[in-house]
Amino acid sequence: MTSVTLRNLQKTYDNATxxxxxxxxxxxKAGELVxxxxxxxxxxxxxxxxxxxxxxxxxGEVLFNGVAVNNIKPEKREVVMVYQNYLLFPYMNVxxxxxxxxxxxxxxxxxxxxxxxxxLKLVQLEGFEKRxxxxxxxxxxxxxxxARALIIRPKILLLDEPxxxxxxxxxxxxxxxxxxxHREFGLTTIFVTHDxxxxxxxxxxxxxxxxxxxxxxxxxxxxxxxxRTKRIxxxxxxxxxxxxxxxxxxxxxxxxxxATEQVGIPDGSxxxxxxxxxxxxxxxxxxxxxxxxINRIIYMGTYIRYRITVDGNEWDIMGDPHPLAGYEEGKEAxxxxxKDKIWLIPETLETQETPERI
Amino acid sequence: MKKFSILxxxxxxxxxIILLFLGGLLLGLLQSVNYMPxxxxxxxxxxxxxxxxxxxxxxxxxxxxxxxxxxxxxxxIVFSIVTALALRQTFLGKRLVNFLYQFPITIPHLVIxxxxxxxxxxSGFFSRIATNLGFISTQSEFPILVYDDLGIGxxxxxxxxxxxxxxxxxxxxxxxxxxxxxxxxxxxxxxxxQTFRHVLLPLIIPGILPASxxxxxxxxxxxxxxxLLGKPYPAVLSVLAYRLYxxxxxxxxxxxxxxxxxxxxxxxxxxxxxxxxxKNVSGRAD
Amino acid sequence: xxxxxxxxxxRKQVNIIRNIVLLGIVLGVxxxxxxxxxxxxxxxxYFPDLIPSEWSARSWEYIVNPNTRVIRAFLNSLVIASxxxxxxxxxxxxxxxxxxxxxxxxxxxxxxxxxxxAIVPSLAATMGIQVIFIRIGxxxxxxGVILVHLIPTLPYMIVTLSGVFANYDPEFxxxxxxxxxxxxxxxxxxxxxxxxxxxxxGSMFAFLISWGQYILTILVGGGRIITLPILLxxxxxxxxxxxxxxxxxxxxxxxxxxxxxxxxFLSGKSSGMGGFGSI
Ligand SMILES: Nc1ncnc2c1ncn2[C@@H]1O[C@H](COP(=O)(O)OP(=O)(O)O)[C@@H](O)[C@H]1O
Ligand SMILES: [Mg+2]
Numbered sequence: 007m008t009s010v011t012l013r014n015l016q017k018t019y020d021n022a023t024x025x026x027x028x029x030x031x032x033x034x035k036a037g038e039l040v041x042x043x044x045x046x047x048x049x050x051x052x053x054x055x056x057x058x059x060x061x062x063x064x065x066g067e068v069l070f071n072g073v074a075v076n077n078i079k080p081e082k083r084e085v086v087m088v089y090q091n092y093l094l095f096p097y098m099n100v101x102x103x104x105x106x107x108x109x110x111x112x113x114x115x116x117x118x119x120x121x122x123x124x125x126l127k128l129v130q131l132e133g134f135e136k137r138x139x140x141x142x143x144x145x146x147x148x149x150x151x152x153a154r155a156l157i158i159r160p161k162i163l164l165l166d167e168p169x170x171x172x173x174x175x176x177x178x179x180x181x182x183x184x185x186x187x188h189r190e191f192g193l194t195t196i197f198v199t200h201d202x203x204x205x206x207x208x209x210x211x212x213x214x215x216x217x218x219x220x221x222x223x224x225x226x227x228x229x230x231x232x233x234r235t236k237r238i239x240x241x242x243x244x245x246x247x248x249x250x251x252x253x254x255x256x257x258x259x260x261x262x263x264x265a266t267e268q269v270g271i272p273d274g275s276x277x278x279x280x281x282x283x284x285x286x287x288x289x290x291x292x293x294x295x296x297x298x299x300i301n302r303i304i305y306m307g308t309y310i311r312y313r314i315t316v317d318g319n320e321w322d323i324m325g326d327p328h329p330l331a332g333y334e335e336g337k338e339a340x341x342x343x344x345k346d347k348i349w350l351i352p353e354t355l356e357t358q359e360t361p362e363r364i
Numbered sequence: 365m366k367k368f369s370i371l372x373x374x375x376x377x378x379x380x381i382i383l384l385f386l387g388g389l390l391l392g393l394l395q396s397v398n399y400m401p402x403x404x405x406x407x408x409x410x411x412x413x414x415x416x417x418x419x420x421x422x423x424x425x426x427x428x429x430x431x432x433x434x435x436x437x438x439x440x441i442v443f444s445i446v447t448a449l450a451l452r453q454t455f456l457g458k459r460l461v462n463f464l465y466q467f468p469i470t471i472p473h474l475v476i477x478x479x480x481x482x483x484x485x486x487s488g489f490f491s492r493i494a495t496n497l498g499f500i501s502t503q504s505e506f507p508i509l510v511y512d513d514l515g516i517g518x519x520x521x522x523x524x525x526x527x528x529x530x531x532x533x534x535x536x537x538x539x540x541x542x543x544x545x546x547x548x549x550x551x552x553x554x555x556x557x558q559t560f561r562h563v564l565l566p567l568i569i570p571g572i573l574p575a576s577x578x579x580x581x582x583x584x585x586x587x588x589x590x591x592l593l594g595k596p597y598p599a600v601l602s603v604l605a606y607r608l609y610x611x612x613x614x615x616x617x618x619x620x621x622x623x624x625x626x627x628x629x630x631x632x633x634x635x636x637x638x639x640x641x642x643k644n645v646s647g648r649a650d
Numbered sequence: 651x652x653x654x655x656x657x658x659x660x661r662k663q664v665n666i667i668r669n670i671v672l673l674g675i676v677l678g679v680x681x682x683x684x685x686x687x688x689x690x691x692x693x694x695x696y697f698p699d700l701i702p703s704e705w706s707a708r709s710w711e712y713i714v715n716p717n718t719r720v721i722r723a724f725l726n727s728l729v730i731a732s733x734x735x736x737x738x739x740x741x742x743x744x745x746x747x748x749x750x751x752x753x754x755x756x757x758x759x760x761x762x763x764x765x766x767x768a769i770v771p772s773l774a775a776t777m778g779i780q781v782i783f784i785r786i787g788x789x790x791x792x793x794g795v796i797l798v799h800l801i802p803t804l805p806y807m808i809v810t811l812s813g814v815f816a817n818y819d820p821e822f823x824x825x826x827x828x829x830x831x832x833x834x835x836x837x838x839x840x841x842x843x844x845x846x847x848x849x850x851x852g853s854m855f856a857f858l859i860s861w862g863q864y865i866l867t868i869l870v871g872g873g874r875i876i877t878l879p880i881l882l883x884x885x886x887x888x889x890x891x892x893x894x895x896x897x898x899x900x901x902x903x904x905x906x907x908x909x910x911x912x913x914x915f916l917s918g919k920s921s922g923m924g925g926f927g928s929i
Contacts, residue, residue: 020454060547080550087551093544097566107552110562158553370754373744377764377808380741385767385775385801392778403781450671461672464679470854470905471683472862474882475898479682482689482891487697489685495698503697524682578769585771587865588879592886602773606865609777624774631770 007036008161015066041209049218086155090167094139101135107158125153145176165197246321276353285347290340396621412618424598448534517593689895709896731860746811768805806855814848
C-alpha cells in the first residue's frame, strides 16, 4: 500500500506561458480513492502524468510513502495510467494487450496466460482473448484497458476520465466495477473527472482544481455543505446567496439578521451567506426567517420548487411535493434558514489561491 | 440517374488511363510477342522472352535492378524512421530543419543526380578534399561511388528523395497517436527500447508499407537516375530496354518490349502479393 | 544525487544521437544542391583545386541568350507541365469526388485501374503506344507528350483529391443553401475552400511529375520536343558541368517556388497526403 504526496508541484509545458499546474499540494493516503475534479483544461491529466512520471515536473516533488520519486523512470514507478480513450494497441488482440506489461517484464509465457485469464474473469470478458480492439464496444475496451493496467499489480492506479466516454447505463456498471476492484485490491487510486456527480459517487476525497490551482480537498459532503468559495459552490450546483457582515455569531444583512454556528471568521468580515435549496425550511420559526413573495412554483415530480427574490438574488427552494397552505404564487410567505445549515464564505477568499487544509 | 452521373464523373479519367496506359501495355505485350498485324507483325513467337531470359546481360541487369531497389527501400525505411524520431522532439531551429526536410519531395531527381555526381565522382568535391588532405594522390584512388558496379550513386539519389517522403508519413503516424501509446507503454513498464520495438514500430510499419512499395516500384522501373549515374554494363532494366528500343537494328524491338513488359508484370505481381499478404495479416478485423 | 546522475546520463546520450541525426538531415539535404551553385559560375575548375581557378558568367549568358535552345526548352516544359496540370484538375476533380464520396459497384476495380500507373512503371505502356502515336501523327508533337505525361500524373491527382473528398461533408453545402447561399456562392464559399488544399497538392504533384519527366518525353517527342530535362541530359552527357549546373538551377526553381507556396498545405490535415495509405 502506497501513499502519495504532491509537494509544491508545478508544471509549465515547453512553449507555454502559464503553468498548467500551479503549486499543487496534495496528500493521498494509502488505499484511498481520490478524485481529481475540475473543468476541462484545468490540469487534471497533467497532474496524473506527473504522478506516473510520464511528464517531468517543472518544480516540486512527487513522493510515494514519503520518498521522492521525481527521478524514477515511469516504467519503474509501478504506477499505471488508464487513458481516457483506452489506447488499446490496435495491432494486438485482447490477450496480447492485457499481457503487454508482463511481457515487458519477461514473465514466463505460461504465467502470463494464467494471469491474463484471471484478469479477463475479473473484468467479466472471458472468451474475448482473440478479439481485436476494433471488435470491441467502448465499455469492453475500457475494461480491457483496466485489466491491462491491473495485471502488473501496480502500487497506484491512475484513471483518466474512466467513465466519460461511456453511455449512461455502462457508466453505472463501470463505476460499480471500479469500486469493487478498489475494494478488492485496496489500491491507492486517483481518478480524473470533470463530472462532480461522478466524483461524489466514487471518491473518498475530492481534489477540485480550477485553472491549474487546487481549490478544495475534502470529502464529497463538504463540497456541498462547506464550499470554500462561491465558485466552488456554483460548481457543485444550486446555492442561494445573501451578502452581509459578520458580527460575533450573527450575520447582519439588508433583510435582517441571521444566526450562525460557524467559527473562525474574523469579526466584521464581509461574508456571503450560502445555503442549499433543500436546506431551507418552509416554516415560520421566528429566528433566521425570510419573508418573501413567491414568484413561481414549479412542480418537479419528486419535489416542488419555489422561486423567491432575496435582497436582489434569485433563490430556489426545494419543498415536499405536496402543496402547502400559505405557500402560493404571488403571496408572501416565510422561509427559515436553520443556523447549522448556513455556510459563510468570507468575501476576501475568492481571490486567494492556496486553500486551507481541511 | 446517380449511377449514370458517377460514371460520367469517372469516364474521362478511366478513358485516359485505359486507352493510354492499359492500351499501351497491351500493345507493348503484343509487340513483345511479335504479333501486331497493323504494323506487319504476324508471326506470334516468344522468342524475345526466350532470348532475354537466356541472356547473361539481361540477368546481370535484373540482379542489379533488384539489388538497387531492395537496398534503397530497406534503407529508406530505416532512415525515414530514424529521422522522423529525431524530428519529432523539440529542439532549437526545428522549423528550419522541418522545412529543409520537406525540400527533397519537390526537387526533381535529375538535379540531385547531378549534385551527387559533382560531389562523389572521382573528380568530384569529396575526391578533391581527400587529395588536398593527402589521403589520396590521384583521383583514381578515390573509391568509385558513381558509375560504379553496385549503383551506390544511384541509391544515394533515391534515398535523398525518398527518405523525407516516407519520413513525413512516419511523422504523421507518430503525431496522431504515437505520444500517448508511448507513454502508456512506459506506464505499463516498457523501457525505451521495448517501447520502440513493441509499440512504435508496429504502429509505423503498416503505415509506411504502401509508400515503401511505391518507392520500390518507382526505383525498379525508373530510367533517368541510373542512366546518368550508372555504368553502361550492366545497366538497370529500364536503361537496357530503352537502349534496345533505340537500337538501329529493329529486330531488337521485341526484346526491348519484352523487358519493359517484364518490369510492368514484375511490379504488378509484387503489389498483388503485398495486397494478399496484408489482407491475410489484418484479417477481417479492419 | 548519484541516482539523479544515473537517470540523466541516458538522456544526454539520446540528445547526442538526435543531434547527429539532425546534422545529418541538414547536411544530407543541402550538400547535393550546393555544387551546382558553384559550378554554374565557374569557367575552369581543375582537379584537385578546391576553389575554381576561373570564374565566369558564361553559362548564365548561355542560358539567357535567346539564340540558344534554353529559353525555348523552358517554355516548352512550362507549357507541357501547365497543360498536364490543368487537364489533370479537369479530369481529376470529378473522378476524385466520385471515388471519395460515393460507393458503387466495382469501385475496387476502378480504383485499381486509376492507381495502376502510379505503381507500374509507364515505360512499357509508352513504348507500346508509340506505334499508334506515329500512325495518328501524335509522335513528335507537344500534344503527344502532354498525353503521355498524363499517365503517371493522373493517379496522384486523383488519389489526393479522393482523400480530400472523403473527408468532405456535403452537409456543409446543404447548410449553406438553407442559410440562403445560392449555388454559385455555395460553390465558391463552401465547396472550393474545402477542397482547395487538395487541388493545390494534387496540382503540385502533377506539375512536378511532368516537369521532371525525361524518358516519356524523349520516347514520344523523339528529340524534336526539347524540354529542360532533355537539355540537362545532353549537357550532362557532354561533360559541360558549368552549363549543366546552371540549367539544373533553372530547372529546380519552380520546384522551390511551389514548395514555398504549398508547404503550408502539405502538412495540413486535408492535403490528402494520407491518401497514399490506400494502395
Ligand atoms: N503536451 C502538452 N503541451 C502543451 N500544453 C499542454 C500539453 N498537455 C496539456 N497542455 C495544456 O495544459 C493545460 C491542462 O491540460 P490537461 O492537464 O490535459 O487538462 P485536463 O485533463 O484537466 O482537461 C491545458 O491548457 C492544455 O492545453
Ligand atoms: Mg484530461
